Amino acid sequence: MDGNELRYLLKVRDDISQAMKDPRFPPATHRDGDLRMFAVTAIWVLGVERAPRGRRIQRVCEVMGLDNRQFWQLIRSDLPRYEPRRKSWDEGGCVVMLPRAKRPCGRAMASGFNVTNPVDGTWELTSYCLRHREEARAALAAEERRQQAGVPEPLPNTGGLLPCYLPWDWMKNYTKADSSWKPPKVGIRADDWPVLARVEMADPTPPRFKVVLGGVGHEPPGLEEADDAIPPSLQLITAASEETTSHE
Secondary structure, eight states: OHHHHHHHHHHHHHHHHHHOOOOSSSOOOOTTTTTTHHHHHHHHHHIIIITTTTTTHHHHHHHHHHHHHHHHHHHHHOBBBBOOOOGGGGGGGOOOTTTTTTTTTTOOEEEEEEEETTTOEEEEEEEGGGHHHHHHHHHHHHHHHHHHHHEOOOOBBBBOHHHHHHSSSSSHHHHHHHHHOOOOTSOOGGGGGGOOOOOOEEOOOOOOSSSSSSOOOOOOOOOGGGOOOOOOOOOOBBTTTTBBBBOO
């Protein structure tokens, strides 16, 4: 083994170490799989096994025991997007403040819709009970006016990790995983995103309201459609090294 080969393998080790320590990866779940281990396995397949182009993603899925559905489900979990803060159990229910009790109503939700922050475009699901129907109507009308006037596009705060570690055409694979997904204006790579305090104004769009975030309702493409080609402008970069190297 010559010096160049040793440096190359040490960089592969550093890339794996960085992925293992990256706090942005979500915990492994039964539904979405283990995104961190997918990245680590792919780095190994690219850098150590050096699987040929056209066989790389298939080899990663083989090592991890992923079928076609599980693979695309894993890719969907990494879609670059904004997601609202998860509410704790005591924050659920009707949001209308009770003046005497000086607390939110908290009764079970009868209606709910997304309410947008007009400053940064972030949103969260807001709930109203049957008793506070009038307050719900007023809040919904206000949200419609905000949407018609145009609200900022919220900066993504979730996903975009795979492009940070793997030099594949993730724009294409994200689109294959969910045809309704639109890339953020700030790009698909989480390492390139600015802080959430900065936003870009979006063009006015018709009101869109969601009660819950649902899954993708179409059949996933075949695993053979996953593209492991390296886009000309995307290379594997690590913060620990000044060198830019593609795993080939």
